Amino acid sequence: MTAxxxxxxxxxxxxxxxxxxxxxxxxxxxxxxxxxSGEEALEVLDKERFDLVILDVMMPGLGGxxxxxxxxxxxxxxxxxVLFLTALDEREATAPAIEAGGDxxxxxxxxxxxxxxxxxxxxxxxQTTAELRQALRAVSEQNEALRRLEHDRRRxxxxxxxxxxxxxxxxxxxxxxxxxxxxxxxxxxxxxxxIAARQLDRTARDLLDLSRAEEGELDARLESFSLPELTAEVxxxxxxMARWTDIRFELDIGxxxxxxxxxxxxxxxxxxxxxxxxxxxxxxxxxxxARVDADGLVLRVLDDGPGVPxxxxxxxxxxxxxxxxxxSRSGSHGLGLAFCRLAAEAQGGRIWxxxxxxxxxSFCVRIPQPAA
Amino acid sequence: xxKVLVVEDDPWxxxxxxELLEMRGHEVxxxxxxxxxxxxxxxxxxxxxxxxxxxxxxxxxLLAEIRASETYxxxxxxxxxxxxxxxxxxxxxxxGFTAYMSKPIDVKSFGPTxxxxxxxxx
Numbered sequence: 001m002t003a004x005x006x007x008x009x010x011x012x013x014x015x016x017x018x019x020x021x022x023x024x025x026x027x028x029x030x031x032x033x034x035x036x037s038g039e040e041a042l043e044v045l046d047k048e049r050f051d052l053v054i055l056d057v058m059m060p061g062l063g064g065x066x067x068x069x070x071x072x073x074x075x076x077x078x079x080x081x082v083l084f085l086t087a088l089d090e091r092e093a094t095a096p097a098i099e100a101g102g103d104x105x106x107x108x109x110x111x112x113x114x115x116x117x118x119x120x121x122x123x124x125x126x127q128t129t130a131e132l133r134q135a136l137r138a139v140s141e142q143n144e145a146l147r148r149l150e151h152d153r154r155r156x157x158x159x160x161x162x163x164x165x166x167x168x169x170x171x172x173x174x175x176x177x178x179x180x181x182x183x184x185x186x187x188x189x190x191x192x193x194x195i196a197a198r199q200l201d202r203t204a205r206d207l208l209d210l211s212r213a214e215e216g217e218l219d220a221r222l223e224s225f226s227l228p229e230l231t232a233e234v235x236x237x238x239x240x241m242a243r244w245t246d247i248r249f250e251l252d253i254g255x256x257x258x259x260x261x262x263x264x265x266x267x268x269x270x271x272x273x274x275x276x277x278x279x280x281x282x283x284x285x286x287x288x289x290a291r292v293d294a295d296g297l298v299l300r301v302l303d304d305g306p307g308v309p310x311x312x313x314x315x316x317x318x319x320x321x322x323x324x325x326x327x328s329r330s331g332s333h334g335l336g337l338a339f340c341r342l343a344a345e346a347q348g349g350r351i352w353x354x355x356x357x358x359x360x361x362s363f364c365v366r367i368p369q370p371a372a
Numbered sequence: 373x374x375k376v377l378v379v380e381d382d383p384w385x386x387x388x389x390x391e392l393l394e395m396r397g398h399e400v401x402x403x404x405x406x407x408x409x410x411x412x413x414x415x416x417x418x419x420x421x422x423x424x425x426x427x428x429x430x431x432x433x434l435l436a437e438i439r440a441s442e443t444y445x446x447x448x449x450x451x452x453x454x455x456x457x458x459x460x461x462x463x464x465x466x467x468g469f470t471a472y473m474s475k476p477i478d479v480k481s482f483g484p485t486x487x488x489x490x491x492x493x494x
Contacts, residue, residue: 165454166382169476173388176479201476208454221462 006123010034011041012056024112038062042070045077051123057086065100072101081122161207172197195240206335213342220261220347227290228253234269246283254291260367264343271336272301272363279305296368304360308353317341374490377401377417379409381426396483406434419490420449439468448489
């Protein structure tokens with residue numbers, strides 16, 4: 001089947017040959033234009049669209065190979081399939097035909113069916129290529145649109161989260177002031193508001209941190225700091241929440257000084273302790289270990305919670321991955337550990353989780369220390 | 373008793389900072405953008421609390437103007453920022469901020485900290 005608008009340009013210096021080819025092709029349903037030189041062919045090709053060019057090789061003036069070469073050098077028409085007709089020996093003609101950028105070769109004399117078969121194959125192949133190219137362009141346009149959309153979405157959520165921190169800070173500060181002036185139940189309620197507002201603020205900050213980290217803005221500044229001080233700082237901010245669920249902290253902290261980015265390390269530890277407190281059963285102990293040894297700075301946070309299934313130990317450090325079935329209730333959005341991973345990596349370290357023989361999870365961070 | 377200029381565009385943060393200062397008996401001038409802050413400087417505050425992300429050029433621009441002016445060059449200016457990351461502290465101090473505080477502010481230590489800088493500036 002051929003569509004009426006498939007157009008073939010036949011180029012041959014012999015009017016007789018032109019007529020023969022034209023007759024065959026028209027009987028096959030093609031629209032045919034004939035010209036008798038390479039120069040004329042180029043002129044017509046510049047003005048009109050063709051689906052196939054059939055070029056005689058031996059012509060006075062521009063020969064078939066030269067004409068093809070010129071077609072291939074003009075971007076607007078370079079794609080058109082070219083079929084050579086030649087009285088030369090097929091073997092002799094093949095190499096120059098390829099060299100000139102031709103697509104196929106038909107020795108003269110030929111049968112109608114041979115011509116029709118090659119014409120159809122070349123046109124079909126050309127059309128498929130064009131369709132693929134168009135589809136590819138459409139896909140890459142869609143891809144680009146999606147990328148822009150994703151970028152806008154990220155920016156928008158970043159702005160929203162940024163703007164949330166003002167009101168959250170106001171809730172927090174006011175509750176803190178109330179807590180200081182109140183006694184009994186009122187003080188306890190105000191205290192709860194403080195803890196809740198801190199958690200909101202932490203989530204908002206995790207989101208912002210993560211965006212910055214993903215945009216490659218986490219650049220670690222190494223400094224020397226005291227491990228006991230850092231750990232005490234983290235533990236004290238978590239005590240309020242730990243009291244709710246009757247969790248006790250057990251600290252096993254080396255007295256060494258560590259060399260790392262203090263702020264990133266503090267946030268990392270805070271996230272890990274926060275997770276442990278959230279997942280540990282009531283009345284249990286969360287162990288925090290920190291020391292510098294031959295392996296570098298090693299932080300460990302151990303809890304008696306449900307632990308992390310073996311299948312999840314890698315995935316859990318990805319953004320939005322959480323083991324909680326209902327993330328909206330647990331207040332866990334899969335941001336904290338993603339941040340921890342980026343923060344560890346920004347310092348040349350790594351983070352992983354170990355199973356405590358079914359007794360809960362042990363999160364470990366190792367950050368290499370500069371050679372003494 | 374000190375005169376404190378608070379430059380902060382987030383109304384909630386501005387309100388809470390102003391309240392905390394007023395509760396301690398300080399006089400507070402509030403501004404939400406660079407232009408208003410420039411105008412408020414004429415009232416001769418003794419310390420400036422400056423949010424980094426304020427409209428009209430940002431806190432860093434205002435700080436540069438303050439440090440370049442003859443009248444206010446020695447004024448204590450404290451950066452307020454919600455996005456404290458590693459390295460920010462060094463960057464702020466290098467730019468000429470006297471100190472920096474990250475948000476959310478700590479209610480207990482906020483007032484005394486500011487008062488320290490007022491004394492240092494005198």
